[in-house]
Amino acid sequence: MSTAYRGGKLTFWFELASTYSYLSAMRIDALADLAGVEVIWRPVPLGPIFGAQGWTTSPFNIYEAKGAYMWRDMERLCSARGLGFRKPDPFPQNSIRAARVALAALETPHGRDFVRALYLAQFTEGQDIAAPATIGTALTTAGLPADLASAADDPVYKEALKTASAESISMGLFGAPSFTVGNELFWGDDRLEDALNWALSA
């Protein structure tokens, strides 16, 4: 990267099936560039985190009122930010294979474009990110070779995703998106600005 960072480094933990992670993914790089903060993108599956809390699906499915609110909240926020939004079916999607491919993609300069392409396919077109076709198209959109999709079955990335999951839990993560600056944790798209400020002053 040729960008000169004024200082500060922030880790962006996102779950590919998470609605609010979509919001942050679409704006974090622009805000971080303005602030001069370096951002590290890390996919993290929420399944194990939710499992540790005794949940077998998204809390938005378990708690009906909370779920109804979230869909309306996303509709309002996406509208205000000029982003498309559609509720995917099923929700949440199985994001494990896509997350492994994201790990591989993020080793290249085009990984973030791949992640954003997946979010747009899922949340504006209602596509299933577990489908090889969706992953393949997102790779192409990002200018990445289609055979990167093989990372979904690669033991190296299977292991790397488990490591990310364990690491996120040890840092106190309980949802996504989350942002960490050292040991300082910020949860939710609403805290992105606070996290960037923290990175700047840390």
Next chain:
Amino acid sequence: MSTAYRGGKLTFWFELASTYSYLSAMRIDALADLAGVEVIWRPVPLGPIFGAQGWTTSPFNIYEAKGAYMWRDMERLCSARGLGFRKPDPFPQNSIRAARVALAALETPHGRDFVRALYLAQFTEGQDIAAPATIGTALTTAGLPADLASAADDPVYKEALKTASAESISMGLFGAPSFTVGNELFWGDDRLEDALNWALSA
């Protein structure tokens, strides 16, 4: 009230034992006055709402990581806003009697001062808002007669609080603070500005 409202009316639903409700209570009137929006303050007990979700205590107690995060988040936010903060013991406090007194107090022009005094006693001094002494001092601080405390045992306010609870659930509330503008629901201190903007444009 002599204030001229440019338009819009917002209902502020708060739980007296709720940390994030404290944050909103301390700033909502100043922001609403600036915006020219009329605010109606309504205490609402979260107990029945949480009970409907199968919880017997605050989710911050049930989900350890979420709870640990909340206390740190409150610490940071209060520090940034120049507010004191201390974790009350026990948490959450039993707010039912205080909420009935708040209903009575809010029929006077000093009700909001009473509510803010209760929040400050609880979250900056660690006092128990279920204690008659805490309620009595908050009444005096707000310039209200001490015998207003009898509302805690008054069937009229017992019934009014149950009605508020049922009404809030029927509107889709699942946590506090919440803000409603007509049927539009906003959840969390983070959405206060959005709710005010909605009230202005509604």
